[in-house]
Structure formats: structure tokens, C-alpha cells
Amino acid sequence: MSIQAFKKVxxxxxxxxxxxxxxxxxxxGIRTAVVYSExxxxxxxxxxxxxxYPIGPAPSAESYLRAEAIVDLAxxxxxxxxxxxxxxxxENADFARMCEEKGVVFIGPGSSAIAAMGSKIESRRLMIxxxxxxxxxxxxxxxxxxAALAAAxxxxxxxxxxxxxxxxxxxxxxxxxxxxxxxxxxEAQSEAASAFGDxxxxxxxxxxxxxHVEIQILGDHHGKVVSLxxxxxxxxxxxxxxxxxxxxxVVDEPLRRAMGEAAVKAAExxxxxxxxxxxxxxxxxxxxxxxxxxxxxxxxHPVTEEVxxxxxxxxxxxxxxxxxxxxELDDIxxxxxxxxxxxxxxxxxxxxxxxxxxxxxxxxxxxxxxxNDSGVYEGAEVPIYYDPMIAKLVVFGxxxxxxxxxLKRALTEMRVEGISTSTxxxxxxxxDEDFKAGRLDILMLExxxxxxxxxxxxxxxxxxLPFVAAAIAHAERQQKITTVTSTGKPTNGHRSRWxxxxxxxxxxx
Amino acid sequence: MELIVRRGERQEEIELDRKDDGxxxxxxxxxxxxxxxxxxxxILSLGVSDGRQFEVAVRRLKSRxxxxxxxxxxxxxxxxxxxxxxTYMLEQAHPDSGAGGRRVSALMPGRVxxxxxxxxSAVEKGQGVVVVEAMKMKNxxxxxxxxxxxxxxxxxxxxxxxGDPLFEIE
Numbered sequence: 001m002s003i004q005a006f007k008k009v010x011x012x013x014x015x016x017x018x019x020x021x022x023x024x025x026x027x028x029g030i031r032t033a034v035v036y037s038e039x040x041x042x043x044x045x046x047x048x049x050x051x052x053y054p055i056g057p058a059p060s061a062e063s064y065l066r067a068e069a070i071v072d073l074a075x076x077x078x079x080x081x082x083x084x085x086x087x088x089x090x091e092n093a094d095f096a097r098m099c100e101e102k103g104v105v106f107i108g109p110g111s112s113a114i115a116a117m118g119s120k121i122e123s124r125r126l127m128i129x130x131x132x133x134x135x136x137x138x139x140x141x142x143x144x145x146x147a148a149l150a151a152a153x154x155x156x157x158x159x160x161x162x163x164x165x166x167x168x169x170x171x172x173x174x175x176x177x178x179x180x181x182x183x184x185x186x187e188a189q190s191e192a193a194s195a196f197g198d199x200x201x202x203x204x205x206x207x208x209x210x211x212h213v214e215i216q217i218l219g220d221h222h223g224k225v226v227s228l229x230x231x232x233x234x235x236x237x238x239x240x241x242x243x244x245x246x247x248x249x250v251v252d253e254p255l256r257r258a259m260g261e262a263a264v265k266a267a268e269x270x271x272x273x274x275x276x277x278x279x280x281x282x283x284x285x286x287x288x289x290x291x292x293x294x295x296x297x298x299x300x301h302p303v304t305e306e307v308x309x310x311x312x313x314x315x316x317x318x319x320x321x322x323x324x325x326x327x328e329l330d331d332i333x334x335x336x337x338x339x340x341x342x343x344x345x346x347x348x349x350x351x352x353x354x355x356x357x358x359x360x361x362x363x364x365x366x367x368x369x370x371x372n373d374s375g376v377y378e379g380a381e382v383p384i385y386y387d388p389m390i391a392k393l394v395v396f397g398x399x400x401x402x403x404x405x406x407l408k409r410a411l412t413e414m415r416v417e418g419i420s421t422s423t424x425x426x427x428x429x430x431x432d433e434d435f436k437a438g439r440l441d442i443l444m445l446e447x448x449x450x451x452x453x454x455x456x457x458x459x460x461x462x463x464x465l466p467f468v469a470a471a472i473a474h475a476e477r478q479q480k481i482t483t484v485t486s487t488g489k490p491t492n493g494h495r496s497r498w499x500x501x502x503x504x505x506x507x508x509x
Numbered sequence: 510m511e512l513i514v515r516r517g518e519r520q521e522e523i524e525l526d527r528k529d530d531g532x533x534x535x536x537x538x539x540x541x542x543x544x545x546x547x548x549x550x551x552i553l554s555l556g557v558s559d560g561r562q563f564e565v566a567v568r569r570l571k572s573r574x575x576x577x578x579x580x581x582x583x584x585x586x587x588x589x590x591x592x593x594x595x596t597y598m599l600e601q602a603h604p605d606s607g608a609g610g611r612r613v614s615a616l617m618p619g620r621v622x623x624x625x626x627x628x629x630s631a632v633e634k635g636q637g638v639v640v641v642e643a644m645k646m647k648n649x650x651x652x653x654x655x656x657x658x659x660x661x662x663x664x665x666x667x668x669x670x671x672g673d674p675l676f677e678i679e
Contacts, residue, residue: 346644353616356643384643412583415552417566464521465565466587469553469565469567470567471512472555473569476546477569
């Protein structure tokens with residue numbers, strides 16, 4: 001394959017990942033174009049891009065998911081390639097195929113690899129054939145509850161029921177006994193049908209206290225695939241990752257090598273190229289099992305970038321241009337420790353209620369080892385239509401302890417006002433003894449949340465803070481009103497900065 | 510100045526004494542603090558005389574009456590009501606005064622996707638009345654007390670802003 005140097009790339013995404021991709025393109029000197037929905041005209045990526053194209057109304061189905069319109073746009077504006085980011089069209093094989101047919105490079109794997117890994121049942125079958133370890137269990141869709149009962153008996157309880165077209169935890173359930181199976185089966189089927197338009201489900205062994213450890217791989221168009229080490233993503237809520245780190249606190253060099261080789265085999269089995277992630281469950285005995293492959297750039301890719309020194313977005317672009325992966329990638333060394341938290345616009349202590357709205361105040365943390373990949377700015381509006389993740393905060397330290405302290409420092413420095421964010425939850429996690437010791441499993445976060453041990457404690461000294469702060473704010477306000485009414489205008493000569501602010505406010509109307 | 514400050518079930522009586530230099534002597538029950546105040550916009554820095562500093566953001570929620578504040582710090586976000594003793598006494602004497610019932614407002618912007626109870630229906634504390642969707646998440650908004658749904662301010666499909674009234678329980 002000859003090398004095609006990109007001059008312009010269309011970004012088919014929004015929010016922080018559109019900004020991340022835009023930065024990667026700019027760092028390579030490539031012109032940036034973005035599509036945007038009506039709700040995103042003033043969003044950060046649109047303000048930063050060289051070229052901007054409206055793609056439809058706010059709902060994603062009428063904008064960011066319009067595959068054909070986006071490919072046609074790329075052709076029309078003369079873009080060499082499309083970067084899909086994650087979510088939206090990134091794992092849509094039809095979209096990748098459409099790009100291939102219309103001569104626009106899709107920055108990602110070939111459509112056949114996306115299709116093969118997109119079905120959980122199909123990918124499992126492929127992995128077994130390729131010698132990649134998988135979780136014990138049936139691999140065929142189960143027609144009814146009776147078939148499921150028979151399969152579960154063979155595997156042994158507890159079992160997990162999963163949607164074959166699944167993702168994001170939809171249609172997924174743990175079943176502890178035969179009694180509970182028929183109802184769980186019906187629920188999983190109907191959830192799968194409504195979420196994915198396909199009610200096919202299958203069963204597998206439920207592994208207790210497993211970790212989620214995934215391997216970042218990179219493949220070129222010349223048949224070479226390399227592993228870039230692992231990420232530990234065990235802290236999850238409703239099967240959505242909350243905090244990720246690299247390296248994993250429990251993966252040593254031999255295990256890293258073994259998992260890396262398995263991941264490369266998995267990728268080679270589908271002729272994979274570009275960046276991808278092979279997810280594994282790792283049990284307490286360091287046995288690992290293939291879970292699924294994500295055929296795109298992951299949300300949590302920055303932690304790998306921090307510990308390997310490789311810019312994954314740039315690597316994606318280079319590979320898509322046809323460049324071969326160099327020998328320097330054959331034996332990547334992991335240096336230091338990186339942790340990422342996903343900043344969601346939601347209130348963790350009010351049942352994670354979403355909190356869209358205007359960001360009135362935004363102060364990002366700075367200083368050594370701190371990186372923020374954000375899709376917002378002060379004054380930006382967080383719309384109600386999309387995923388609530390607004391930014392990712394990533395820290396790098398020489399070891400895990402330093403990274404934890406840095407993350408705590410960064411979160412304490414940060415101020416986001418106008419919307420609620422998940423920050424208070426992260427501070428609880430960082431103070432948790434199990435987390436600090438690296439004792440993690442994929443159910444830990446749900447367990448700790450359910451136990452209520454992280455809820456704000458009213459008895460502690462700081463419990464008085466909101467009361468005292470509100471009382472003082474109220475008194476200051478009364479003071480301001482009194483001063484204004486008694487003299488007709490605010491008095492001067494006072495040192496209170498509050499009053500200065502109040503004066504500006506009243507002058508401004 | 511004496512104030513009654515309430516957050517959910519918890520209530521504190523706070524005595525504030527503002528000094529000429531703009532700092533406060535704050536007394537809560539047996540405890541007393543000297544607090545220096547600096548502010549920039551909604552951000553308030555409280556410097557306690559023992560050296561501790563707390564940074565909080567205090568926003569007045571206009572749509573929730575004249576004395577409701579949202580206080581956010583690293584420990585989370587709290588909604589706090591501040592009353593002078595007279596208002597408090599009036600409220601104690603006539604618990605149903607004012608709006609005539611307990612009005613429930615939207616905490617955040619979103620779209621009303623379902624109305625679960627009609628006007629006039631009996632409702633128990635904790636029961637869902639309307640469902641508001643934002644960011645692909647559905648949130649059931651519950652009644653805060655037993656009673657009847659006196660008024661529905663919204664209909665299905667309507668967009669709401671944070672602070673907009675949703676319904677009233679009597």
C-alpha cells in the first residue's frame with residue numbers, strides 16, 4: 001500500500017473526543033473539519049476547528065448518526081479521511097464500508113473486522129478457534145428459557161446472561177439459581193430487543209470478583225500488530241468505567257507479556273489494523289479470559305499514552321495513511337503510572353442524577369503531571385441530549401502512590417460550578433483503603449456505593465460548612481441590600497471584596 | 510443577626526455578628542468561630558481564625574424562593590434554606606401557608622417523558638409523579654409527602670429548565 005498523506009480530515013464526533021482528535025490532527029499539521037448538531041454550535045470542538053459543517057438537529061439519530069450524509073460531506077469538502085472517535089458511528093461496519101466504497105479513508109479497522117468483533121457470539125467463536133482463552137459457557141444464542149436452564153446446568157451457577165448484540169451492560173444479568181433463571185431470561189431478552197433490536201442472548205460462567213484488564217493494540221496495513229500494555233478498568237458502575245489506570249497494580253511482566261500475546265492473536269484473527277482494545281477478565285489466580293474487542297479508540301486511551309509516550313491519535317492517523325509500525329514498537333517499556341477519571345455532569349450523591357446546564361465557573365487543575373482532555377469551557381452549555389461525560393482528568397506519577405496523591409491534588413484544585421460533577425465521588429475513591437492497596441474488582445464500586453460508606457457524613461466537622469457558608473452568604477446579601485437602600489447607591493471605601501462585587505452587580509443592573 | 514438554616518431534615522440556629530472589618534463571629538450551638546470572608550463572584554473563601562480555609566461556591570436559587578442557596582464544595586452539593594426567626598415562626602404557625610402545598614421543581618433541565626399520576630390522585634411520600642429524562646437517563650421525581658396531586662405544571666413531551674415547577678402536593 002502506498003502512503004497517502006492526509007491534508008484534511010473530517011471529525012465525525014462531538015465533545016472531548018472531537019477535541020482530542022482535533023489536537024492530534026493539528027499536531028501533525030493536518031487541516032481539521034468537524035460536523036456539529038444544532039445543540040453543539042458553540043461547543044469547544046466547533047470553536048477550535050478550521051472548518052465546521054452542520055449535520056442536523058440535536059438528537060443524535062438526526063445528526064451524528066447520519067452515516068451517509070457524513071460520508072457524502074467528506075467527499076464534497078475534499079476530506080481525505082474520517083475520524084469517528086468513540087461511540088456514534090465508530091463501530092458501525094456499514095459506515096466503515098460506505099467510506100471504503102466512496103474512497104474516503106475510515107480511520108479505524110476494516111469493516112469486516114468491525115463486523116466480526118461486533119457480535120459477541122461470533123467474536124467468541126473466532127477467539128476459541130484462534131486459541132485465545134474465553135470465559136466458560138455456551139456460545140450459541142439460546143432459543144428459550146428451557147435451553148438456558150440446560151446450558152446453565154452444564155456451566156454451573158452462578159452464570160451471566162448476555163445480549164449477543166450487547167454493550168454498556170444492557171441485557172446483562174447475573175443468575176444465581178435455576179429458580180431465578182426464567183424471569184431473568186425474559187428480562188434480558190426484552191432489554192436486548194429494545195436496546196439493540198435483536199433479542200439473541202447467551203449464557204456464560206460468572207467469575208466472582210473479577211478484574212477488568214484490557215490490552216491496547218495497534219496494527220498497521222502491512223500485517224503487523226503490537227501490544228502497548230494493559231489498563232486496569234475495574235472501577236465501574238452499571239458496567240460503565242469510572243476510573244482507569246495503567247499499569248494494573250497486579251499485572252507483572254510475564255502476565256503482561258502473556259496477555260499482550262493473546263491480544264495480538266485476537267487482533268490477527270480478524271486481520272485487524274489501526275488502534276483497538278482487547279478486554280479481558282482477570283481472576284484472582286491471574287487467569288484471564290477474553291471479554292470483547294473494542295474496534296476503536298477508547299475513552300481511556302490517555303493513560304496508555306502517558307505510560308508509553310505514544311500519541312495514540314497520531315499513531316491512528318499515521319497507520320491510516322499507510323505508514324508501517326516501526327521496530328521501536330516491538331517491545332514497549334511501561335514507565336511510571338497514570339490514572340484517569342471521567343468527569344460526568346451528574347450528582348453522585350443524588351443517585352447520579354444528570355446535571356446538564358451552563359458551566360458558570362471552571363477552574364482546571366494544573367501543574368506537574370496533570371492533563372485534562374476536556375470538551376467544555378467556562379460559559380459552555382452542557383446539552384441534555386448526549387452522554388454526560390464532559391472531560392477526562394489524567395494524572396501521571398513516577399509510581400501509583402504519587403499518581404494517587406496527584407489526582408487528589410488536582411481534584412481539590414478543580415472548580416466546576418453551575419452543574420454538578422462526579423468529583424466528590426472520586427475523592428472518596430482515592431481515600432478508600434482497598435483502592436489505595438490496589439484491591440479492585442468490577443463490582444467493588446457498586447458495593448461501596450450501596451453500603452453508603454461514602455455518603456457525606458453530617459457528624460464530621462465539615463458537616464457544618466454548608467450551613468455556615470449559606471448563612472454568611474445570606475448575611476452578606478442582606479448587608480448589600482441595606483447599604484444600597486439606605487444611601488441610594490452603594491457606599492465606597494470598604495475593603496470587602498464581596499461588597500465590591502456587589503457594587504458591580506448593582507451598577508450593571 | 511440570628512438565622513435558621515435548614516438542609517433536608519437537619520436544622521441549625523446560627524448567630525452571626527458582622528464586624529466592621531467585614532469578618533464574622535459565627536455561633537452554632539456551643540461552638541463559636543471567627544471567620545474572615547473573601548469572595549469572587551459566587552466563590553466564597555472562609556478563613557477560620559484557627560488557620561483553616563474552606564473554598565465553597567454559594568449560588569442563590571432564584572426560582573426556589575428568596576432564601577434558598579446551593580452550596581458546593583469538595584464534599585458535594587447541598588441545597589440550603591436560610592430564614593430569619595420571624596419567617597420561621599410564621600412557617601411553624603401555618604405549615605401550609607405560602608403556595609398552599611409542597612411544590613416540587615425540576616433539579617435540572619430535561620424533558621418530561623411521562624406523567625405517572627393525574628391531578629387529584631392520592632399520592633404517598635416517595636411515590637413517583639413525573640419522569641424527566643436528561644442525557645439518556647430517566648429520573649422519577651417523587652412526592653415529598655403524603656397527600657394528593659394538587660397541580661401538574663407540566664405535560665408529556667415538555668422541556669423544563671432547572672427550577673421550573675413540576676407539580677404540587679397538598
